[in-house]
Amino acid sequence: MANFETPELKEYTVVPLPMPGVMAHSSPFVAKPDHQAQLGFPGELVDNWQEVAIKKLGELTQKYRSLQVYLDSCVKCGACTDKCHYYLGTSDPKNMPVARQDLLRKVYRRYYTFAGKYFPKLVGAEELTKDVLDDWYAYYHQCSQCRRCSVFCPYGIDTAEISMAAREIMDAVGKGQKYCNEIIGKVFKIGNNLGLPEPALRDTLSDLEEEVEDDTGVAVRFPLDEKGAEILLVTPSADFFAEPHVDGLIGYGKVFHQSGVSWTISSHASEAANFGMFIGSYENMRDVSMRIREAALELGVKRIVFGECGHAWRVAYSFLNTLAGPFDFLDPRYPVPQHICEFTYDLIQRGALKLDKSANDDKVVTYHDSCNVARASRMGNMPGGQFFIPRAILKAVCNNFHDMSPDTIHENTYCCGGGGGLLTDDLMELRVKGALPRMEALKRVVDEYGVTHMAAICAICKSQFTKVLPYYNFSMDTIVSVHQLVSEAIILGDHQ
């Protein structure tokens, strides 16, 4: 385990006194020249980086008018200061959302406002120096772009967008982050974040078929590249091998099997995750999204269903049609795209799945709302469907369910601590400390209701919790996939 102290769990989350600079050392590894080059960014910090960064900032405020509004409209009311899990977990005041925004705002003011140009001290405007750039690199990689602060800001200022813009500027000057940029490159080269090539993927899926048949006696298929299938499943590549993700994939397979609808995974688009969003690059987000369109056309599918992945669902729900549409070749009777939870919930509603809830009687379950699903997307055709549908599924497959406290769920949910491109071992201290508010909320339901498992529908949340739960003395298998619980309860047999 990394060398730092795990925060102590308190009965209720306490707002800490600010301790300036305590996380100044926390910076992720910088991308190597070839990671940068494959995304079209300079390999290393360019000589005229100040000039390039200032120009890029100006371009971005013109391109994304929301960014300019966010930079112009903060009134320093302070409502956001205690809303970020990274501030609550680290005490570093630069992790207060308003302070994080100000790192970019002060430079914007200096070069793009009248008052900042002529009276910089009066309006808190500052030159872009190497120290400022280093602060950007450290603290814009201590924001998981979870958008919790924006829920509490009276002006709706979205720090996540400011953070994305800052990362976009840093990529443009040649100071990108290794973890995100290396991964995006793997998607372009091989098709998924893990760099899992087609033969390995085929073997993995065929092993899963054997495993499920040994377990249940039923031949549930996990098809790859099957032309003419009705549904293309686009799922995070962690679903192919990581725990508890793979148990979720087994659940999707069983649900598809029972529905009687043919489906396939694509080796060309074997990744739902789209890290282009984390680095603020719509160009890269579009290139990753286009692979899904290409796979859907190539395989001749009629529908696209996304597996359990938080930010992937945000990109899919909010941007897929704009980035890679029109999807007029798909069946218009279904939403494009559809979430696996919507698919399963619809079957449950129609009585098309036989479920034995008692199969999960050894568990008392709670649910962690993942940020990008909760605050940046929706499910079903009702407001709040993204909160209701996963819980309705859990209640259909488990007898024992208890929510965590209201200030920590739904749109108030706390980030797992590893979102936004921060799920890397070089940020372990940040990840553990950032998980504090969620761990405290979990502990309360563990103590009050005997909760044993926390379900989630995000691959990053699942990986992050698997790693950080032991730091807080919870077992790593406390975290489960929603469709893992569906998988336990589903009775395989004749289609309903």
Ligand code: SF4
């Ligand atoms: S978006 Fe989330 S991580 Fe970023 S400053 Fe706001 S609350 Fe913190």
Ligand code: SF4
């Ligand atoms: S809540 Fe909004 S307006 Fe108030 S300080 Fe934070 S960002 Fe500024």
